[in-house]
Amino acid sequence: MTATTITGSAAAGAPRGSALDRRYAMLGLVLIAPSVMIFCMVIVYPLVSAIYLSLFSIYTPTLQGDFVGLDNYATLMASGEFWRSLLNTVIWTVCTLTLQIVFGIAVALVLHQNMAFRALARSLILFPYFVSTVVAVLVWRWLFNDLYGILNHMMMWAGLVDMPLDYLGSMPNAMISVVIVGAWKYFPFVVIAVLARLQTIPEPLYEAAKIDGAGPIARFFDVTLPQLRDVLVVIILLRAIWDFKEFDLIFLLTGGGPLISTQTLPLMVYKDAFGLNDMGRASAVAVTMMLVMLVFMIAYLRLTGREEKEAAQ
């Protein structure tokens, strides 16, 4: 209210603003300057740098090289490795995200029930999400190990296989393993978000459904799922963005192999930038990745904008 009064009087009485207004405007600029500077440092500068670097052929350790224009992009578009890596990225993102959502909702529904040790179970379920990726990968690599891994040991003991399975070194096992580990690592995020939303669904909705004769499955699809819709949209968008740029888990599990069967775009960026010391080409891959992720971002912004409009109405 005060701000409105000040603005109004300033507009009516002094079109160019009084000294006090100018000082307040200056103060405003000073106060937002740190935020703007930080934004420029962590968002604008890396973004512009990446685009700028992608126009050069650059030796990484010295960051020196020649201007090549759009050659890096032309090379990428003609590169089978790029398209295969993009396809791998999409396969990884879609599959692991689907598993995360399915398991996340299922576990959240279980943890929403009255059950013994519910608080303990709710705490333990978060463990994969909190554990360091390096530790998680080391544990899984031991589980998958052909000579000493418990998975192979149990499968051979149960008579399911005669010889140990090669989980990480052959296809499609490698991609399936990576997807499963990714789902295990990140599904607790879905559990937390869905569980929070489940606790706010009004109980009368379920009572009314029961009176109408709806069974558990019908209640899930007709009551629970529609109520979860908004939170699921946000989760899917956020997790899609995060999974799309996942690096450490895949790099540590398979290194992108066998061949380039599990090499996603972030791994390609790493290989180009530091293996081949070609920062220009790596930047071109990164910029292309950014453009793909921009699609996710626009979808996210549109959805959140629409929700805000609906809430305002």
Added chain:
Amino acid sequence: MTNKISNTLSSGLGGVSRRTVLTGIGAAGFAAAMPGIRRAHAQETTLRWWSPQTAPAQREAYDYQIRTFEEANPGVKVLFESTSDEGYPAQMAAAFASGQAPNVVTHLPSFAVSNYWQNGLLEPFDDVIAMIGPEKYYEGANKIYEITPGQHAGTGIGNSAANMLWVRTDLMEKAGIDAVPRTWDQLRDAASKMQGGGIYGAPLPYARNSMTSLVFVCFVHGAGGMIFSPDLEVAVDSAEFRNALEFYKSMREFCPPGATAYSWGESLTAFVSGATATGLYTGRVLANVNAQNPGIAEFVSAHEYPTVSEDVPHWTFNDFPSVMIPKDAPNMELTKKLAAHLFEPDGYIRQLHAAPGHVLPVLKTISSMEAYQDNEIIRKYSDDVDRMAAAAAAGHNLGWESTAHQPNTKAGQIIASHVLAEAVQRYVMNGDAMDAVVSDTAMRLEELMKG
């Protein structure tokens, strides 16, 4: 509301203006930081030392070398930071690019040194070699570092024989094998006879990593071929290269299923744990077997890796573990003193004893010292250590494939690109046509050499 904030500030601070308050906060912050700044100036000089060789026993030896250097140079602190065999290209690139390169880097392969030297990132090492004493080195030990005639880009801190064939004499005896395999046919035959009962024939890597590339380079030379000609033209379109691929493929049935994801660590563990009858590794096997599986310690021995026939000489992969100094390293004089200090006999011998037979001395004066010979493992396996030392001394790597070859400054990028490992995977695991694999590999190598 804004007025209220202004008023509150004025009244609460006894009429002091906002500008005065902000100036005061700034001044107070600067004053608070000043003692720190003064302390920083008064603090000791810090030198940073990087290495990918960081086994606990090696770290103990490094700590001793650091302590003695710090005692000899009051006010100097040496900070050890670890890197890794697979991760050093990224860490070094980032360090160079950000101007945060360490003072001394040890144990990187010689071809990494040549690449950095070629791009003007290293300090000439001749002063350090002079401090160590050039006469103490084995003949020609530093030739690989003389990329620019008359100047050394670095020096060796040791030799390694990375592709020694490790055998279990107990399993050989049980299988009725009376001689260590000399040719590939004999190796395949031995692996076949010893495989069974939960033991595989060999732990060769089939992964997309540096070990697969380096082992394949060994096999190409074991077939009598080369990756590049002496004047560094791509030379993979050859019968020898094809023969090496065939041999690698033929060994797959004797390797554990998970060998498709093996690197150095997994391959070593497979042999040391007794899961494979043969191994391919450096002398680190000795210390690990004695510590982790002493039951087989009496039965392991090291030999040069077989070749296609007795007419083709052995080819040992020596990555020539190096010492180098980044050009922009601060405190250059102290840095060079530290680099030279690493070769002081008491510390150097501790470092070598930390992994007996794994890193072998480059100084003949050290090899002949009683203190160096006075090690349980070196004494116990003296024949094996001698064989490894002789093999390493005649060893080469992709950066210097033979004495006739020019130094290949692109070797590090070729290994990091996984071109050679992918050739193995395509032929062995995907079953791609030989001609297509060879042709694609040749093309990619040419691109890398041009790039």
